[in-house]
Amino acid sequence: MVKLGCTIDGHLNDSKFSQPIPWIGIYIVAASAACAIAMAADAFIGFRHRKLWFPCKYFSLNATTLTLIAVAATSVAAKLSVDLNTSMPRRQDQLAKLSSAALICTVMGNFLPSIGTMENQEIFMNVVALGILVITAIVNICIQLGTGVIFVFWKEHAFVMFLMLVLLAILSSSALTVPITKRYFDLKYTKKHKVAMKECSDSHKTGKCIADKLRGDLAKFWMMAHTCGPQFVIGRSATCTASGAFCLLAAMTLAEAVLRSYLMPWSFKFCSGDSDYKWSTTLVLITQIVAVAVGTIAPAFRWFIAIHFRCPTKATKACKSQFRVESYWNQWLVEGKECPLGFRFGGRNCNRLAHKTKTLLLDTCIRVQSGIVLVSKVIRLVSIFFMSLFLIFSRYCKEMKRLLKLKHSIANNDSASESQTGLKLDLSRFVLHLEGEESMVDLMIENHSDASDHWFFAGKKKQPKHLIQLLEKSRSLRELKGVSEFDSYEVPSLEAEEPPNCWSLPLVTLTSIAIALPGVENHSVKQLIRSVNEGLVYVRIVENNLNEKPEFSNVRTAAEVLWLRVDLYHRWLDVDLRKMAGQGKSPEKVLEELADIAKNKFWEFKTKDIHGCLMENPSKWPIKVLIANTMYRISQTILSDFAARDYDSSERLFERLCAMIAEIFGACFTNLPRVIPMECQRSRIEEREESVRCAIVLLGKAEKILEILDQELLSSSDPEQLASIDNWRSSRKQKNPPQFGFPSTVSTSDIYLSIE
Known part of the structure; x- marks a missing residue:
């Protein structure tokens, strides 16, 4: 009688141990596809909403994605990278090892802006968890290189592992600035908001219609909320530019390995035989290549938009203050040096030693942080140097297109264009920026001042x-x-x-x-x-x-x-x-x-x-x-x-x-003229941009309603009287006794509602 799990002679029966492995490959495919879909959704929303720094909405560094990473074995769908003892003899097996490593780089590049929306403790926990997962993946890849499980593409693996460490360092460096920039922008936003509210109240004394007044007011709120948006602040930073460049390098490394293995097969010697993953390896490779390609879109655009901001006409403009580390990069660490330890132990000498150790550690962190920032700025400068001709040509074409459009409008006496030009405001005072970003103010206005018009007309298309x-x-x-x-x-x-x-x-x-x-x-x-x-x-x-x-x-x-x-x-x-x-x-x-x-x-x-x-x-x-x-x-x-x-x-x-x-x-x-601006007054910095966007869309939807209502009533009535229906009734009772019935101006034939 054969015992369960044993052969007749009593030895372990391992003949069926590898049978489920192809289904594990399908599990990896599903996890990779889920990540690809989430990154694609973020890219689609970025294009649709004209946010080309691609804020993270569906694929961000949080408990859900970290759980997905952990379930899929160390990093996103990287089960193949940490499988230490399964033989991978074929071309697609070895490429799948590399693709899963490249996907880790892509994932970290996509995660970067999402840290701006987190609280301090949440940032620390998520970055540490991601760091543990990345280090585990790197160690396992090194073991496989040493044992011969990975026997080709070792240069590509070494380069991708280097990119992993660099991207983890960049993400950690960016995380250190989040508490400081949030605090700074909160204070600056409060001051600018008071100025904007005063100007809004003064503008209501003019003879413009209510919708036009509100449209101008909301444009100011939009520029403030948009330029201090935590994800946009990180998206335009030097570290985010560098992360985009490194993600591009990881994708190019994978593309080079794939093309070289298929176009130059004589330069490789793969082994015969079949891996335990069998047919599922091909699916894993295809899915992860697609995920890397889709996931590279957002980091690449962030990289391009950042260097475009820094190079409005020529690359030499970006050299100013390029090798200076602004105070906000190290301020959190500097403040940590000045703060006492939260605990005491032993005598005075022990506490003095602990304080010196903390100071020495933080000084080292400050130097490392400054080095990361400087390297990121050098990468940005090199990127600008290589892309300057293309950027200058692109800007020249854009300027020519604008001039031709203006000439055409003047020739045709385009009243719509004139009215549109009349709506343009000086929004430079409402651009919130960090130290060292002064040269970006005009570009942020140029690239994003029409966003409020875009949302307004988007709402106009959805009028009730x-x-x-x-x-x-x-x-x-x-x-x-x-x-x-x-x-x-x-x-x-x-x-x-x-x-x-x-x-x-x-x-x-x-x-x-x-x-x-x-x-x-x-x-x-x-x-x-x-x-x-x-x-x-x-x-x-x-x-x-x-x-x-x-x-x-x-x-x-x-x-x-x-x-x-x-x-x-x-x-x-x-x-x-x-x-x-x-x-x-x-x-x-x-x-x-x-x-x-x-x-x-x-x-x-x-x-x-x-x-x-x-x-x-x-x-x-x-x-x-x-x-x-x-x-x-x-x-x-x-x-x-x-x-x-x-x-x-x-x-x-x-x-x-x-x-x-x-x-x-x-x-x-x-x-509505009172309520629409109130929709912008959200307290949390993470919600401001979305709330202002919703308010602008709401104004677009309600524009016709405001036109129908009497402008004198909208402008002259007491806001507290308008607020509740009971106040309306009491004020009407005092002024005019109720007269139930038809108003003299209502026509019986006109009151019937038509059918679309």
Whole structure:
């Protein structure tokens, strides 16, 4: 009888030990492909968003990627590099060893900008973990070179291992500057932000339209947030330029080995036989070559853009201050020298020795750091020297193209170009830069000042067309009477104290009533729902910035819960609105039924709340109670003046409800000029650029809305009055008594919503 794992004679049965190895190769392929896809996604986003320093979004140095690296054996998909005893006789086997080593270099080059978004402790832990993995890979490659597992391409392996160490040193060097540059830019941003806010408030006194004012203001915020973005700061640094050059060298080394092995096969002597990885080695090689090629895009572009910044017209300009190490490179280490040790041990002499040792160690680190920076600057200077002719030619072509475009615009009297030129601002004062980057200010403005225009027009392409149709067809937006008319003060309250109102809950409730009306064409109902769906996006932005107080939280949640059911299922709580519309009742009966259902729902819950604990604070009423209370008040408000206004048909009432919804939207949107700049005021430096970008896109989307609204109302109204719907109602009550009904300027034929 054969024992499990043993032969008949009792020896170890190892005949099946190598059978799973090809599937391990597939596992390596999957890990390599995952890295390639993540790096490709970052490259795609960089091109799409016109960020040619390629910030890291999907492939960055974090716990996820480090876990992937560890699972795939030491470095990203580098299982072949650390497999010490599996024979690799064929060409593709030996090339796969080299490709996995080259991929490590590519990975580190892609990781570099991501350290700018980390906290200090996170940077330290991730860099140390990466360092351990890289050193482990290098040691294992050296062992394989010594044992003969790697018997060709030993020069290429030696060079790639050297690049690994250099890239690890560069990444560590860059990490030392992150805490200092963040602190510096935080202080500088705060000062510049105050200047920008003052200029923005002064610009609002001019006669320009609201959208143009905001566009100019956001361009200043964009330039500040963009130029102090942590990833961009690292991306334009000397060390990042050098890392891009080294990544290119690693990719070129792999390409040289692959081409030489296939085009000059006589110069190599590979062994016969088959490795345990069998057919999977070829897949590993192909996947890793693709990963190296894709992953080299971002570092190569960072290298090229950095030397382009440093060489605007000729290479000699970059020589100024080239061999000076700016203070921020070593400041963190210098501060560490001045700080005492965090612990004491032994006597005074022991502590003195420990302090001297720390000082000596940090002095050594400072010298090493300065050496890395100087070498990086030399590499940048050499790169500029070799690329200067191409850069000069490229800049000359770009200048000629600009002049031809300007000449063509003048010849055709292009008003659009004139208006575009009028929007150009002097943004040089809002460029945040480090010591030694003074010569880059003009270039950063030239290359990135039009980015705000790009995002603005990107938002303009996504304007809410259904919402705009609703606003345009309601000609009563100048007076916005619907804000005070949807809920009459004369309607008796179900409770002594009423909960606060938010913008969204009345809008959703009015839409629910409109859906329940009989005899209204189905396409008009669908168009209204689309309009409200688009409008609520902007309402939420207003509420998130201006109605953040705790008393509004529950009401806003009630509106979101209600709209989800109305939008998806046409149901108000458990009432089927379309079924109610199909019963053929009169509009008045529908309103009475909705009011009765809402009242019953309200009292049903109150009777369950025996002790009245939940009803003490109206702002903390349960969601269903808030929904029922709002429906009751709005339905009763419409019924109270139903006969006087002669709503003789559902269509007439539907038209008025659409106008009222448009008026409430209009009142809410008067807050947009105040809210859009507030979207830029994020505290964390890592979030500023994205928040400003979103604000610019939002302005592009909302430009037509701001044009539709009355400019005098947007410019002259008290911001605090505009903030909440309750403030609107109280101010309207004081100035004008509520007059529920059609405004004199609304046309019955125009209020119907068209279908695209």
